[in-house]
């Protein structure tokens with residue numbers, strides 16, 4: 118007879134203790150249901166005043182789905198279980214869990230001895246199996262993570278969940294204002310990775326961009342850049358530094374092709390950065406072979422236009438200027454003030 122088990126939780130957030138228990142449980146039954154018990158109201162209340170902003174259930178479901186994607190006998194299901202004002206109605210919860218599993222339950226897994234009488238009553242036919250009750254493998258709890266923040270317990274956050282928490286810092290500015298240098302330096306200092314300006318790579322591939330870049334190249338650049346961000350975030354360590362975004366691409370589309378493109382506005386609209394650092398063009402112009410607007414007056418006009426475009430797109434930024442040393446110091450100061458524990 119096939120053995121059916123389930124392991125439930127709020128996974129707010131998912132941590133390595135949960136992962137350990139899920140993997141272990143998966144080796145003990147023929148079919149394991151990982152049940153996300155969620156209620157927006159209850160989970161919002163739980164996160165309120167903590168260091169963990171509420172995490173929508175879709176995100177938590179996505180983590181669990183990614184975690185178990187190569188385990189066909191593990192099924193991830195969601196149960197919305199808030200009824201009325203009660204914190205958690207165990208009876209209602211159990212009914213819904215039974216309904217979603219849709220077959221007899223042989224084992225209920227948890228690491229909570231206190232759940233024993235509850236599970237015995239709700240699932241009398243099933244055995245309650247405790248996994249690492251003392252939490253020796255991973256001495257952590259979601260409550261503790263909510264209290265101190267995910268960055269405090271970063272090593273306990275599974276790789277599938279980490280990208281959700283990465284702080285995205287984008288560095289903006291016109292040509293030759295030190296963006297790529299600052300982006301790289303910050304990434305090295307914060308021991309993380311960074312995203313190079315994809316437009317540069319694209320232009321280099323064409324052998325330069327003076328007079329040859331077409332209107333249709335810009336959306337490819339903007340989306341290509343997004344894809345690089347998506348990949349970089351998967352490997353980042355708490356924070357990621359990004360050189361340029363879609364409004365800067367719009368700026369170049371206007372500058373080189375005299376085209377303001379709606380598609381670039383749309384890409385800009387769905388971007389979500391936690392901090393934008395705007396570099397003023399007051400460092401020496403460096404001609405790298407791809408740049409064409411070196412006169413100071415033109416640099417300032419361009420700078421003004423980029424700021425206007427950012428404003429039109431509702432993007433707020435912190436201005437950074439001065440020598441390379443001052444820029445670096447200012448950026449570190451701003452980052453330290455905005456993010457705790459990076």
Ligand SMILES: NC(=O)c1ccc[n+]([C@@H]2O[C@H](COP(=O)([O-])OP(=O)(O)OC[C@H]3O[C@@H](n4cnc5c(N)ncnc54)[C@H](O)[C@@H]3O)[C@@H](O)[C@H]2O)c1
Pocket residue numbers: 124125126127128129133134135137138152154155204205210226227228229248249252255256257258259
């Ligand atoms: N207590 C509640 O308010 C509540 C709310 C919703 C659902 N539930 C029910 O209780 C079950 C568990 O929910 P929860 O609130 O405890 O969820 P949770 O997300 O806090 O924990 C999920 C499970 O992981 C275990 N766990 C936590 N840290 C661990 C570690 N370091 N190592 C190993 N295991 C660890 C917990 O004991 C629990 O069994 C659900 O399936 C549901 O039936 C309870």
